[in-house]
Amino acid sequence: MKRITTPLTDEIVKDLKAGDSVLISGIIYTGRDLAHKRLVDAINNNQPLPVDLKGQIIYYVGPAPAKPGYPIGPAGPTTSERMDPYTPTLLAYGMKGMIGKGNRSPEVIEALKKYIGVYFAAVGGAAALIAKRIKKAEVVAYDDLGPEAIMRLEVEDFPVVVVNDCYGNDLYEEGMKQYRRL
Amino acid sequence: MREIKYQDIVDTVARLCVEANCIIGEDIVEAFRKALQIEESPTGREILKQLIENTEIAKKEMIPACQDTGTAVVFVELGSGVRITDGELFDAINKGVAKGYTEGYLRKSIVADPLRRKNTGDNTPAVIHVEIVSGDRLKITVAPKGGGSENMSEVKMLTPAHGWEGIKNFVVDRVLRSKANPCPPILVGVGIGGNFEKVAYLAKKALLREIGSVHPDPFYAEKEKELLEEINKTGIGPQGFGGRITALAVFIETYPCHIASMPVAVNINCHAARHKTAVL
Numbered sequence: 001m002k003r004i005t006t007p008l009t010d011e012i013v014k015d016l017k018a019g020d021s022v023l024i025s026g027i028i029y030t031g032r033d034l035a036h037k038r039l040v041d042a043i044n045n046n047q048p049l050p051v052d053l054k055g056q057i058i059y060y061v062g063p064a065p066a067k068p069g070y071p072i073g074p075a076g077p078t079t080s081e082r083m084d085p086y087t088p089t090l091l092a093y094g095m096k097g098m099i100g101k102g103n104r105s106p107e108v109i110e111a112l113k114k115y116i117g118v119y120f121a122a123v124g125g126a127a128a129l130i131a132k133r134i135k136k137a138e139v140v141a142y143d144d145l146g147p148e149a150i151m152r153l154e155v156e157d158f159p160v161v162v163v164n165d166c167y168g169n170d171l172y173e174e175g176m177k178q179y180r181r182l
Numbered sequence: 183m184r185e186i187k188y189q190d191i192v193d194t195v196a197r198l199c200v201e202a203n204c205i206i207g208e209d210i211v212e213a214f215r216k217a218l219q220i221e222e223s224p225t226g227r228e229i230l231k232q233l234i235e236n237t238e239i240a241k242k243e244m245i246p247a248c249q250d251t252g253t254a255v256v257f258v259e260l261g262s263g264v265r266i267t268d269g270e271l272f273d274a275i276n277k278g279v280a281k282g283y284t285e286g287y288l289r290k291s292i293v294a295d296p297l298r299r300k301n302t303g304d305n306t307p308a309v310i311h312v313e314i315v316s317g318d319r320l321k322i323t324v325a326p327k328g329g330g331s332e333n334m335s336e337v338k339m340l341t342p343a344h345g346w347e348g349i350k351n352f353v354v355d356r357v358l359r360s361k362a363n364p365c366p367p368i369l370v371g372v373g374i375g376g377n378f379e380k381v382a383y384l385a386k387k388a389l390l391r392e393i394g395s396v397h398p399d400p401f402y403a404e405k406e407k408e409l410l411e412e413i414n415k416t417g418i419g420p421q422g423f424g425g426r427i428t429a430l431a432v433f434i435e436t437y438p439c440h441i442a443s444m445p446v447a448v449n450i451n452c453h454a455a456r457h458k459t460a461v462l
Binding site for chain 2: 019021061062063064065066067070073074075076078079081101102103121123124125126127128129131132147159161163171172174175176177178179180181182
């Protein structure tokens with residue numbers, strides 16, 4: 001089990017290999033489909049981003065509503081492939097990591113190598129457990145998007161697994177091959 | 183005629199929505215524990231441990247096990263001797279869904295139109311299936327269904343010449359193409375027979391069975407076992423990270439069909455297989 005703290009540097013990313021179990025602490029940002037579109041539009045138009053994503057991690061999540069007294073509702077990962085078209089631009093900008101579930105496109109895997117980034121998976125469906133590792137949550141941008149607004153999360157020992165590292169390895173491909181008996 | 187009050191249906195559906203999302207069935211938790219004994223992948227075992235802990239937290243704090251609290255799918259068995267007073271059945275169910283999802287802090291995931299995509303704000307309307315049965319009881323099952331696994335489901339119109347091999351290849355291929363997306367370990371509902379629309383319903387209904395239950399027809403009990411073994415040879419494993427346990431169960435539902443047809447449907451469910459039943 002490796003422990004890392006955000007923001008991420010090239011050195012931290014280079015030390016992560018596909019298959020590693022990792023606990024993340026620090027600040028991470030949420031973002032899904034619509035927020036990604038706006039971020040990439042801003043970068044393409046040379047406009048400032050509402051949050052500085054350099055060295056940061058984006059978590060693909062649409063939490064359930066928080067019960068009174070809770071910082072956030074259950075918050076497991078959503079399917080990552082919907083964000084694939086936007087990801088290379090964000091990695092080129094300086095974003096270092098993503099948390100989601102499911103396979104990424106060849107373009108994203110290539111961009112992880114080129115810009116030294118990492119793709120983690122959190123456990124899909126373990127939303128109640130994951131929410132326990134989120135200590136604070138606040139909307140910091142695009143609040144007009146409602147559940148798709150960008151939130152700043154303070155996390156402690158947030159459990160993930162490295163799927164795609166900066167060396168081109170892919171845990172989904174390799175793991176399946178290792179245990180395949182068909 | 184036996185009378186059942188509209189408001190009793192509303193309150194029952196609301197309660198079932200919350201309980202189904204927060205209290206994962208003991209059969210699923212037991213299946214996680216058994217899988218933990220079999221799984222060879224260390225990462226896979228770690229995932230299974232997290233899933234067990236997740237169900238414990240959800241139940242203790244009455245918060246949803248998964249943030250995708252789903253489309254509210256409601257199965258109703260309406261006794262022909264039942265009369266509902268003060269309102270209509272479908273209205274009562276939808277009012278119950280709205281109440282359950284709002285008061286229970288469940289996520290509202292339904293848009294009013296598939297292309298214009300405005301959220302309805304209370305997770306209605308439900309998808310409701312009604313069967314008229316004999317007797318004077320009303321049986322309601324709420325089965326919330328997540329989007330990630332539903333997207334990996336498919337209907338195929340096979341013909342008799344495809345035989346069992348054709349069915350088996352289709353089911354295993356569907357699981358292989360789904361990879362990590364439906365949040366494995368999965369449950370696989372398989373409908374065989376009927377016609378185009380009936381077979382999808384059969385596959386969904388199959389998912390209501392308890393893990394560990396044996397198909398009443400020994401022929402299909404054997405087929406379920408065979409499919410489960412094949413699926414668990416894919417190596418997809420918990421969360422798609424590689425491993426022995428890709429599926430926890432395969433359930434088959436069948437129906438008579440046309441001499442020219444052999445429809446097959448695969449409805450994939452994530453490990454958060456949620457359903458709760460009440461009888462009024």
